[in-house]
Amino acid sequence: MKRDAPGYRLHRWDACTMCGAPASDFRVKGVRLDRHQGLRPRRQSGACTTVVRCKGCGLIMCQPLPLPLDIAQHYEMEPEDYWSREDVEQAASRFRHEAVHARELLDDRSDLRALDVGAGLGGGMLSLQREGFDVFGLEPSASFRKFAVESMGVDEGRLTLSSLEEADYPAASFDFVAFSAVLEHLPDPGAALERASRWLRPGGLMQAEVPSSDWLMGRLLNLYYRAIGTSFVTNTSPMHPPFHLFEFTERAFRMHGQRAGYQVEELTRIPGSTFLPRAADTVLRPLMRMTRGELQLSVWLRTHS
Numbered sequence: 001m002k003r004d005a006p007g008y009r010l011h012r013w014d015a016c017t018m019c020g021a022p023a024s025d026f027r028v029k030g031v032r033l034d035r036h037q038g039l040r041p042r043r044q045s046g047a048c049t050t051v052v053r054c055k056g057c058g059l060i061m062c063q064p065l066p067l068p069l070d071i072a073q074h075y076e077m078e079p080e081d082y083w084s085r086e087d088v089e090q091a092a093s094r095f096r097h098e099a100v101h102a103r104e105l106l107d108d109r110s111d112l113r114a115l116d117v118g119a120g121l122g123g124g125m126l127s128l129q130r131e132g133f134d135v136f137g138l139e140p141s142a143s144f145r146k147f148a149v150e151s152m153g154v155d156e157g158r159l160t161l162s163s164l165e166e167a168d169y170p171a172a173s174f175d176f177v178a179f180s181a182v183l184e185h186l187p188d189p190g191a192a193l194e195r196a197s198r199w200l201r202p203g204g205l206m207q208a209e210v211p212s213s214d215w216l217m218g219r220l221l222n223l224y225y226r227a228i229g230t231s232f233v234t235n236t237s238p239m240h241p242p243f244h245l246f247e248f249t250e251r252a253f254r255m256h257g258q259r260a261g262y263q264v265e266e267l268t269r270i271p272g273s274t275f276l277p278r279a280a281d282t283v284l285r286p287l288m289r290m291t292r293g294e295l296q297l298s299v300w301l302r303t304h305s
Helices: 085-089 096-105 123-130 142-150 189-198 216-227 250-260 278-291
Strands: 002-005 008-011 026-033 048-054 060-062 065-068 113-117 134-139 159-161 174-180 200-211 262-270 296-303
Touching: 026 216, 060 065, 096 123, 096 174, 096 200, 096 296, 113 123, 113 189, 123 134, 123 174, 134 142, 142 159, 174 189, 189 200, 189 250, 189 296, 200 262, 216 278, 250 262, 250 296
Parallel strands: 113 134, 113 174, 134 159, 174 200
Antiparallel strands: 002 008, 008 065, 026 048, 048 060, 200 296, 262 296
16 A cells, blocks of 8 residues: 555455455446535536446445545544534434344344444444443444443443454354455455454354445436446545445355355345435335335354354
């Protein structure tokens, strides 16, 4: 890596982080600005990076990938400035359904231990704790960790100020590792899954909720950008909130699992919002389901026994 742009270092991929396909198998989709592009991207100015899609597994990423020189550049802000007001207000109930389901999928085990990667405001840790998990967390943002401890009541000794890449645990330390809405923010999600899987006991679980590479609204907006004669695309947001670096497919997880020693236990497609007037939802939501073009994927991954 080298410093090629103010505040960023640029990482050029030699191969896909999920399926291992060489960079020669990446197909260029277009370019992404370092800010929201809107419907008139020609009126915007700023730095761009190229967005590509891996022909092997469908993963969407930037080539090169702009990474902040310091994580504080992206995430060291007040929680209210990053999350919506509704997210902050509902933080205590975050991850409740996933915590219950994790318990169900691990029902033959006792003394369950969990790790919440990117614990954020701490709601996931509290939900797992309520389901009987002995839970620990990692959070790289000091401001987010402070909110979790001081406003949510998370045990300070259980929430470590650290990124996943800097953390280390003995092998077979946990039964469950929660990524929630985290993988798309990490510089190398394939390596992150491999690292976390080593911390799991045989037959343990990982869960992640990630943006889909095939979101219908993104595909329609890309067609619009092309129709007005530009090369812009809406995929990813590497240099502006919410700082998404990747978009995923089911195939990407299945192929990566073959390399990393896990299998896809369950996958759910989450429609999310169309960000259009409600009347449009009556047409677009069924079309999402028909084309598998939902906004997000929720994946449950089980390591080999």
